Structure formats: structure tokens, C-alpha cells
Amino acid sequence: MLQPLLKSLKSESRGVSPLWAASVQTQPSLSHLGYRVPCPGGQHCPVFAPVTPTPVTLSGFPPATTMPLSQSRAGQSPCSSKACRNLFGPVDHEQLQQDFEDKIRQQLEEAQQRWNFNFETETPLEGPFKWERILVAEQPPQEVHSLVRAVISSDSRSSLAHRVPPKDHVGRISPEESQQSSKVYKAGSLQSLKRGQTTIKDFYSAKRRIVPAQPRP
Amino acid sequence: MELLCCEVDPMRRALPDPNLLYDDRVLHNLLTIEERYLPQCSYFKCVQKDIQPFMRRMVATWMLEVCEEQKCEEEVFPLAMNYLDRFLAVVPTRKCHLQLLGAVCMFLASKLKETIPLTAEKLCIYTDNSIKPQELLEWELVVLGKLKWNLAAVTPHDFIEHILRKVPLPKDKLLLIRKHAQTFIALCATDFNFAMYPPSMIATGSVGAAICGLQLDDGDSLTDLLAKITNTDVDCLKACQEQIEAVLVNSLQQVRQQQQQQSNSSKTVDELDQASTPTDVRDINL
Known part of the structure; x- marks a missing residue:
């Protein structure tokens, strides 16, 4: 049961589909810990996508082709135009794919070093950040609630904890989903822990992590 | 019965925001962060x-x-x-x-x-x-x-309005000057020599070149004024503006050559219009 679900999730690779929300409710075991880190640089937050990256568009919405508005864009249809041309000869698609995988892996490794956190196995590593796993028991009892906190040991950067990572997307979760959904992931200072109600972003980041996960035993 | 076409330009634009354009702090901030x-x-x-x-x-x-x-x-x-x-x-x-x-x-x-x-x-x-x-x-x-997700880069366009409002110019020419300046900016972006220049300098040079090209300038005082607006060194600005003008001359020549080639090989006029240089450039009188 789990395998086909994962498969169907993977095929829904564009943006957030309602399926994802459902998967959290029906398959709570699927969701594993979502770690969020405060963002010291303020500009580069490690919301890590997956080894096989989801082709999320910048806006987080389905590609604009599906939007009726895009039909009305001014300009002629490109195929007949002179601008429609291949500049540098045939593209080596295999090489391109390989380069892409190298680059993504490299980015993942850089992030791992920077945050001393293994984003693939979701485990903290040795380094300047202290990662803590936090359990909260205020939600329905049969479910586990995990909160994760990253604390920078030496300085006062914790005020940055409330910064919103740029890759977060808002507005794809209906109210009842956010109420029923059981998982709560947070990062940041104690202040953010006190805030009982989670934000949409917290749910979203939790769900994003479900898709890339390999099938679990 | 008459048919009415109710289609309008789908692009709805916000009005220019005086809080952004008439406040020198905005210009100052742009100048501070552009190097990043x-x-x-x-x-x-x-x-x-x-x-x-x-x-x-x-x-x-x-x-x-x-x-x-x-x-x-x-x-x-x-x-x-x-x-x-x-x-x-x-x-x-x-x-x-x-x-x-x-x-x-x-x-x-x-x-x-x-x-x-x-x-x-x-x-x-x-x-x-x-x-x-x-x-x-x-x-x-x-x-x-x-790019470290840093997409909101400062471009020369961000400076155009700030510069134009500080230069005394005939109101009826403003639209034309702006259009020419924009064309120069696009021209600069195609040329690698400008890639390392701060956007404010390209903007100032482009406005300068546009004003000179339309023969609306009154000598050196214009360059001095422009340089002051964006804190650019006067000599750098002069050099930049000359470079822009040189690129323009170059690309005009290219267009002319293309036109000759095309007329030699008796191509249609349609194809002329798609020459690989900004089309507006050809409208500029030097």
C-alpha cells in the first residue's frame, strides 16, 4: 500500500498536490522529522530538497502553462519566429543530466557542511550548531509530535530564528487539513516553541520531506 | 450591427510611487547595495x-x-x-x-x-x-x-527615474529620453565590457548618451550633474558614455551591413525587421 502511494506522490512532482496532505493523514508513519534551522545569513536557508529534486517552480505553483492567464500573454507564437533557434549545436542530454546531478550533490554537501546536518538521513552532525530533538505532547495522544530546535551555541543569532526561509510556500493547505494534520515541526528559539499554533509553513515543510523519502521498511 | 472589441491590455500597472521615486534614501540604498x-x-x-x-x-x-x-x-x-x-x-x-x-x-x-x-x-x-x-x-x-537565491538584483533600470527627475529636461522629450536610455541599457547588457560596471554607472551613462544623442545637452555641465546624482566619478562617467556611444555606432554598422547583405541577396523587408540588434537603436539620430 505504501509503495504505490509513494509512487503516485512522486509522479505528482509539480507543486503541492492535495494528495500530499492526504498522505499525512492516512500515513502518519510516512512523515519523518522535518528539521528547520534559523537562518543566520538571512539569505540562504537550507530547505533541502531531495536528491531527486522536485521541479518546483520559483513561485511554488504549477507551471504557468496550466494557468489560463498565460494564454493571454502578448507576443506571437514562437515556432515560426527567427528567434527560435539552436545556438550551439546539439545538446548532450546525458552529460547535462550528469552535470545536474553533480551540481545538486555538491550543493547538498555544501549545505551539510554549513549546517552540520545531514539532510539526506536527517541527522545532526558535529559542528557549531547544536541540534536538539524536541517532543511535545499537547496534540492527540496516539501521535508523536516532534519539534526540532537548532541553537547556535556561541552567539546571539537566535533572534533570526523567526526568519522565514525563502523556499517556503504559503497557501496550499486548507484549514481543516491544518487542523487535522498531526505533525508539528519547528525550529528556532524558545519563543517560537511557546507559540502553540503552527503556521502553514510548518506543515508545508513537513510534507515536502515526505516525497523524496525512499520507501521505508 | 457593429462588432465591439473589448479586449484591453491585460497588463495593469501600478502608478509610479512618489514615496519610492521622490525619496533620496531609496537612491542612496540602491547605490549602497548595487555592488553586491x-x-x-x-x-x-x-x-x-x-x-x-x-x-x-x-x-x-x-x-x-x-x-x-x-x-x-x-x-x-x-x-x-x-x-x-x-x-x-x-x-x-x-x-x-x-x-x-x-x-x-x-x-x-x-x-x-x-x-x-x-x-x-x-x-x-x-x-x-x-x-x-x-x-x-x-x-x-x-x-x-x-546565486544563493539572491534574485532581486539591482539593475540600471532602477536608477532611471531617480536620475531623470533631477535633470532639467523638456517635459515633452522625457518619454523619448527614457526610451533611448532603456535601449542603451539593453545594448550594454549584450556587451561583456559592461558586465562589471555598477548598474548606476550604466544608467547614468545611458541617460547621458540619450540626452546627447537627442542634442538636448548644454555641454559639460550635464555630465557633472549626472555624475553628482549617482556619485560617479566624472571621468569614469565620460568614459562609460563614450563606450556606450561606440557600442551604438558598432551595432548600427552591423545593422547596416546586415541590411546590405539582405538586400544583396534580395531578402524580403519582413526579415529586416528582425535584425539581431535592438530595433529602437536604428531610430536614434546621431
Whole structure:
């Protein structure tokens, strides 16, 4: 049961589909810990996508082709135009794919070093950040609630904890989903822990992590 | 019975915001942060092995044509070139992947600046389907990572209104000056010599060249005034403006050559209109 679900999730690779929300409710075991880190640089937050990256568009919405508005864009249809041309000869698609995988892996490794956190196995590593796993028991009892906190040991950067990572997307979760959904992931200072109600972003980041996960035993 | 066409321009624009345009703090902040978005090095010397300056010009010309044909906002093209230069300054890239990179940069810039952005599919068609939408989306992630998600770069366009409102100019010429300045900015973006210049200098030089080109200037006092507005060194500004004018002359010559070639081989007039230089350039009287 789990395998086909994962498969169907993977095929829904564009943006957030309602399926994802459902998967959290029906398959709570699927969701594993979502770690969020405060963002010291303020500009580069490690919301890590997956080894096989989801082709999320910048806006987080389905590609604009599906939007009726895009039909009305001014300009002629490109195929007949002179601008429609291949500049540098045939593209080596295999090489391109390989380069892409190298680059993504490299980015993942850089992030791992920077945050001393293994984003693939979701485990903290040795380094300047202290990662803590936090359990909260205020939600329905049969479910586990995990909160994760990253604390920078030496300085006062914790005020940055409330910064919103740029890759977060808002507005794809209906109210009842956010109420029923059981998982709560947070990062940041104690202040953010006190805030009982989670934000949409917290749910979203939790769900994003479900898709890339390999099938679990 | 008469047929009425109720279609209007779908692009609805906000009015110019006086809080943004008539406040010198905005100009000051732009000048402070613009350097952050310059490419880290002159990459043909130190980073790229496969890519040469003429290839950048090829891809830039293509990008400009696509932006013009798709009627993109003016800023999209210079912004996309900024992404391209910043990426190439850090990542050695293969020649055969350069057009993909150009498409990705337009894709990102268009999404940042436009109400109705270019679609991945459309951009792929413009590469003559040599790349797939899936590849475009994948490389979008790579480019975003390398740019550290810093997409809101300062472009020369950000300075135009700030400069124009401080120069005494006849009101009826303002539209024309702005249009010419925008054309110069696009021209600069196609030329690698300008890639390392701060956007404020390109903007100031472009406005200067536009005013001189329309013979609305009154000698040296204009350059001094312009230099003061954006805190640019007067000599640098003069050099920049001369360089812009030289690039213009060059590209006008190219257009003329193309026209001659085309008329020699008796091509149709239609094709003339798609010459690979900004079309507006030809309207400028030197």
C-alpha cells in the first residue's frame, strides 16, 4: 500500500498536490522529522530538497502553462519566429543530466557542511550548531509530535530564528487539513516553541520531506 | 450591427510611487547595495574554458530577441544577463549548455518581474526544442543555488527615474529620453565590457548618451550633474558614455551591413525587421 502511494506522490512532482496532505493523514508513519534551522545569513536557508529534486517552480505553483492567464500573454507564437533557434549545436542530454546531478550533490554537501546536518538521513552532525530533538505532547495522544530546535551555541543569532526561509510556500493547505494534520515541526528559539499554533509553513515543510523519502521498511 | 472589441491590455500597472521615486534614501540604498550583485570576476580569463566572449554575445542577442518578441518588461533582459554573468563567474560551463543557461536566466527574471511570466515550454521552443522543460526546471534549481537565491538584483533600470527627475529636461522629450536610455541599457547588457560596471554607472551613462544623442545637452555641465546624482566619478562617467556611444555606432554598422547583405541577396523587408540588434537603436539620430 505504501509503495504505490509513494509512487503516485512522486509522479505528482509539480507543486503541492492535495494528495500530499492526504498522505499525512492516512500515513502518519510516512512523515519523518522535518528539521528547520534559523537562518543566520538571512539569505540562504537550507530547505533541502531531495536528491531527486522536485521541479518546483520559483513561485511554488504549477507551471504557468496550466494557468489560463498565460494564454493571454502578448507576443506571437514562437515556432515560426527567427528567434527560435539552436545556438550551439546539439545538446548532450546525458552529460547535462550528469552535470545536474553533480551540481545538486555538491550543493547538498555544501549545505551539510554549513549546517552540520545531514539532510539526506536527517541527522545532526558535529559542528557549531547544536541540534536538539524536541517532543511535545499537547496534540492527540496516539501521535508523536516532534519539534526540532537548532541553537547556535556561541552567539546571539537566535533572534533570526523567526526568519522565514525563502523556499517556503504559503497557501496550499486548507484549514481543516491544518487542523487535522498531526505533525508539528519547528525550529528556532524558545519563543517560537511557546507559540502553540503552527503556521502553514510548518506543515508545508513537513510534507515536502515526505516525497523524496525512499520507501521505508 | 457593429462588432465591439473589448479586449484591453491585460497588463495593469501600478502608478509610479512618489514615496519610492521622490525619496533620496531609496537612491542612496540602491547605490549602497548595487555592488553586491556584480559578478565576482571577469570569468573568461579565470573560470570558463569552453566559453568565449563571442558566445556570450550570441546568447545575449538571442535572449534579447526572445524578450522583445515576448514583449517582456524592460528589466527582464538586463536582470537575466546579471544572473547569467553571476553564474558563469562561479561555474565552469560547457558551450552546448550555454543556451539552456540563458533560458533558465530569462525564466527566473521573468518570474521575478512579470505579472504573466514566460513559461518553460515557450522558452524550450525558442531553443528550437534543443532542451526539455524538465531540464529547464532542474537547472533552475542549480542556478538558484549558485546565486544563493539572491534574485532581486539591482539593475540600471532602477536608477532611471531617480536620475531623470533631477535633470532639467523638456517635459515633452522625457518619454523619448527614457526610451533611448532603456535601449542603451539593453545594448550594454549584450556587451561583456559592461558586465562589471555598477548598474548606476550604466544608467547614468545611458541617460547621458540619450540626452546627447537627442542634442538636448548644454555641454559639460550635464555630465557633472549626472555624475553628482549617482556619485560617479566624472571621468569614469565620460568614459562609460563614450563606450556606450561606440557600442551604438558598432551595432548600427552591423545593422547596416546586415541590411546590405539582405538586400544583396534580395531578402524580403519582413526579415529586416528582425535584425539581431535592438530595433529602437536604428531610430536614434546621431
